[in-house]
Amino acid sequence: MWPGVRGEHARMFRKLQEKFCKTGKEAMAINFDDFVEQVRDASPIEKVLEEGGIHLRGHGRLLTSTKHDSMKVRTDMQRVWWYSQNWNGDVFGWVMKEKGCEFMEAVEILARRAHIEMPKLQAVNESEVKRIRATADVFSVAASVFHRWLMGDEKLGITADPDALAYAKGRGWADETIKAALTGFSGRKTPEQYKDMKGEFSLYGIDPLSPAAVAVLGFEGNIDQWAKDQGVRDHEDFDEEWILKGRIHGLMDTPGLIYAHQHHGGVKYLSRRQLPGCDKIGTKPWKSFNPYKLLAGPKQVYWNQAHRVDQPLICVEGPGDAITWGQWGYGAMAFCGLLGDVTQVAPEEAERMRRLGASIGKHPAVYLQLDNDEAGQKAIRLAAKLLGPKVQIVQMSKAYSREDAKADTEESNDAE
Structure with a gap:
């Protein structure tokens, strides 16, 4: 059983960069990612459910089905949870579930509902679509x-893991913040934890040997045979070093905080921040880890728990900073090392950066809050070039320390 199809759908077609559709009398270039989001924006999940006979009660961001008490709808996340059926998903996932159709047909159904004309698309690689959907589920x-x-x-x-939780709270994060951000812990490679993760995969019909599952669990054994079985042996991103080492490093292989890169109500990507004491390889610093591209797809930016497109956006370097801004009530996005000069990178990467710049530009105000070191200053120049004159640069005062933030959090928790 699939746990639902999520906001990652637009990634399925990242190779369909510029297609064409008719609007009025003109032919205009349209990015399919943007088209999917246009359809999503025109299809509020609560309205689609009501039109399908699922009546809802409640006010604000949490609604409940009048017929199924276990069905909850979060309007702010545009997502439905149906606990008795062990299912959750976004509006596309709901249509797929109810109509028994594939993603493209769900897009077409919702586009017709919203009176949006479908663009003319080239043939889609169905195996790639299934792979990306599976990654989202994992x-x-x-x-x-x-x-x-x-x-x-x-x-x-x-x-709870005391050291991991102490590290998270040491950043001044309250329990509510950690829960809203869905921040996690990669574990300590115990047999019980592997059993727990594999058991959850089994519950949702996920193959533990699939590339996305290996990105989480890691793999030791005959890498060559595994790669052939998964159809990735000849992929351009396959690393021959894996065969020499006899293992593939996964998110569970080193203790660290896990950042859930959420957007449009779904988890697009996972990354890891090593715990102190686990953040070096020999004497070389090793602060973070991103799953291999072959297993997890391209690295993703991080949108925090308070992000809204109709509110100002703070752009920062890493997920930890974005979570902190979220605790303060501000929407933020972490670049996660994805800034670059669009004139100096491969066309695919340049297009991804331009799309990112367009998404950021939709916010009414954009602020850059990056480090004051050399790398941070370089990032500021690149970001300013990407985002244009709309962006404003913010410098943080050192008058309010991390210790101050921690003390305020403890005081707030005591008050509650």
Whole structure:
């Protein structure tokens, strides 16, 4: 059973960069990612459910089905959870579930509903579509498991990891912030944790040997045979070093915080920030890890838990800073090392950066808050070049320290 199809759908067609559709009398270039988001924006999930006979009660961001008490709708995340059926998904996933159709047909159905004309598209690589959908499912399931390893789960008898939780709270994050960001812990490679993760994968019909699952679990053994079985042996991103080492490093292989890169109500990507004491290879610093591209797809930016497109946006370097801004009530996005000069990178990467710049530009105000070191200043220049005159540069005062933030958080928790 799939846990639902999420906001990552637009990634399925990242290779369909510039296609064409008719608007009025003119032919205009349209990016398919943008088209999917246009259809999503025109298809509020609560309205689509109501039109399909699912009546909802409640006010604000949380609604409940009048017929199915276990069906909850988060209007702010544009997502439905149907707990009795162990299912959750976005508006495209709901249509796929109800109509028994594939993603493209769901897009067409919702586009017709919104009176939006479909662009003329080239043939889609169905195997690539299935692979990316599977990756989205794996990351959404894994993010929930990682989160309970960090925070604990009384019902499942899982205790919070004290060191990982202390590290997270040492950044001044309150429990509510950690939960909203779906921040997790990669675990300590215990047999119980592998059993827990694999069990959750099995519950949702996820193959533990699939590339996306290996990005989480890691793999040791006959890499060559595994790659052939998965159809990735001849892929351009396959690393021959994996065969020499006899293993592929996964997110669970080193203790660290797991950042769930969420956008449009779904988990697009997972990355890891090593815990202190696990952040070096020999004497060389090793602060973070991103899953291999072959297994997880391209690296993604990080949108925080407070992000709204109709609100100002703070652009920062890493997910930790973005989460902190979210705790303060500000929407933020972390570049995660994805800034570059569009004139100096491959066309595919340049197009991704331009799309990112367009997404950022939709916000009413954009602020850059990057480090004051040499790398940060270089990033500011690149970001300013990408975003244009709309961007404003912010410098943080050192008068309010991390210790101050931690003290304020403790005081707030005590008050509650």
